[in-house]
Amino acid sequence: MEGSGAKAENKVLAQPTWPDEAYRVLKEAGVKQVAMVPDAGHIRLIAAFEADPETRLVTLTTEEEGVAMLAGAWLGGQRGVLLLQSSGVGNCINMLSLPAICHMPLLLLVTMRGDWGEFNPWQIPMGQGTQAVLEAMGVIVTRADEPDSVAPAVRGAANLAFNTWRPAAVLIGQRVLGAKNFKELAGK
Amino acid sequence: MSNPNALLHRRDVVVELLRDRGELLVIAGLGAPNWDVSAAGDHCNNFPLWGAMGAASMMGLGLALAQPKRNVLVITGDGEMLMSLGALATIAVERPPNLTIAVLDNERFGETGMQKTHTANGVDLAGMALAAGIRTSRIVRTQEEVTAIRDLAHQSKGPAFALIKISPEALPFVMPPADGVILTTRFRQSVLGDEALYN
Numbered sequence: 001m002e003g004s005g006a007k008a009e010n011k012v013l014a015q016p017t018w019p020d021e022a023y024r025v026l027k028e029a030g031v032k033q034v035a036m037v038p039d040a041g042h043i044r045l046i047a048a049f050e051a052d053p054e055t056r057l058v059t060l061t062t063e064e065e066g067v068a069m070l071a072g073a074w075l076g077g078q079r080g081v082l083l084l085q086s087s088g089v090g091n092c093i094n095m096l097s098l099p100a101i102c103h104m105p106l107l108l109l110v111t112m113r114g115d116w117g118e119f120n121p122w123q124i125p126m127g128q129g130t131q132a133v134l135e136a137m138g139v140i141v142t143r144a145d146e147p148d149s150v151a152p153a154v155r156g157a158a159n160l161a162f163n164t165w166r167p168a169a170v171l172i173g174q175r176v177l178g179a180k181n182f183k184e185l186a187g188k
Numbered sequence: 189m190s191n192p193n194a195l196l197h198r199r200d201v202v203v204e205l206l207r208d209r210g211e212l213l214v215i216a217g218l219g220a221p222n223w224d225v226s227a228a229g230d231h232c233n234n235f236p237l238w239g240a241m242g243a244a245s246m247m248g249l250g251l252a253l254a255q256p257k258r259n260v261l262v263i264t265g266d267g268e269m270l271m272s273l274g275a276l277a278t279i280a281v282e283r284p285p286n287l288t289i290a291v292l293d294n295e296r297f298g299e300t301g302m303q304k305t306h307t308a309n310g311v312d313l314a315g316m317a318l319a320a321g322i323r324t325s326r327i328v329r330t331q332e333e334v335t336a337i338r339d340l341a342h343q344s345k346g347p348a349f350a351l352i353k354i355s356p357e358a359l360p361f362v363m364p365p366a367d368g369v370i371l372t373t374r375f376r377q378s379v380l381g382d383e384a385l386y387n
Contacts, residue, residue, distance in 0.1 A: 032254070058249075058278065058282060060278055061274030065246045065272065068243035068246035069246045071243065071250065072246065072248060072250025072252075072254070073251065073253065073254045074250075074376075075235060075247070075251050075376060076254025076379060077254055077380045080250070094240065094241070095242070098239070098240040101369075104372060
């Protein structure tokens with residue numbers, strides 16, 4: 001029993017094609033720097049960038065580092081994307097002043113916790129606050145709650161960010177990612 | 189007669205760090221380092237921060253990665269650096285050769301009433317940078333050592349970190365443009381050419 005839950009979850013993460021489509025969209029958008037704090041929902045996209053010699057993949061200690069890094073990248077003429085989990089949005093709040101006041105593009109791909117099907121109560125406060133926090137800081141938010149809607153949402157957000165020089169985020173819902181079932185993982 | 193134990197003056201330090209700056213790109217942390225860099229001469233290749241505390245060193249990393257042929261110097265304060273200690277680890281892992289971080293350490297939060305920072309109580313930022321893996325990391329106490337850091341910032345042998353001990357003096361503000369769009373646009377136009385205005 002104990003292994004079957006984890007196996008089932010890996011299957012969910014291994015199957016979807018949206019990360020491959022999102023990767024192509026980000027490449028077409030000219031992304032050269034990828035900053036991230038890992039999330040299970042981003043496994044495939046991270047792996048795609050890891051294998052890409054044209055892209056610099058930078059692991060952060062905390063998400064607001066990525067907001068600052070991509071502001072520096074923009075000053076130097078490079079486009080980037082920040083991959084993070086919804087809990088990491090909370091870490092970014094004051095740093096989001098930077099792209100807001102400077103009219104810099106910032107593209108965030110946020111994998112959600114604390115929404116559809118969440119099992120861990122500790123994920124609820126930040127998950128439910130994610131969109132409100134982003135919008136309060138001037139980030140344009142698009143939600144993607146079906147696998148087929150992720151790549152178009154990323155394309156739309158990338159266009160907004162890079163053509164209108166503004167922060168934009170795509171929230172990828174747990175309906176797309178598959179919610180963890182801790183009871184299954186614990187074999188109960 | 190100068191006292192060999194006297195602390196350095198922050199504006200003298202910054203003038204020396206920026207001497208014959210050539211193509212150097214500069215990020216200044218919020219507060220006094222911004223005013224110091226501006227006092228040395230407002231420049232289109234400066235990006236002085238007015239907010240976003242903790243941003244300076246990671247902005248330096250993103251800029252250094254985007255412009256590998258240019259040298260990038262981050263000039264910030266001890267309070268600002270303490271807010272983004274994780275950045276030292278991230279920068280150490282990425283090893284950008286063209287990035288130098290100079291921390292002006294007055295052991296105080298200067299903008300808010302000169303309250304002591306952790307460096308006043310023994311926290312060693314240069315040691316932390318070294319332990320993170322930034323192999324060139326120094327504590328600087330003399331103007332000659334400042335000159336050595338100035339030279340290092342032009343050599344692309346980094347990443348390098350310098351903790352420069354300075355006097356906790358409160359000086360008149362010398363302010364660059366405050367508008368973020370002006371600062372961003374003039375910097376990008378200078379680095380990237382007029383093309384930057386079109387996208």
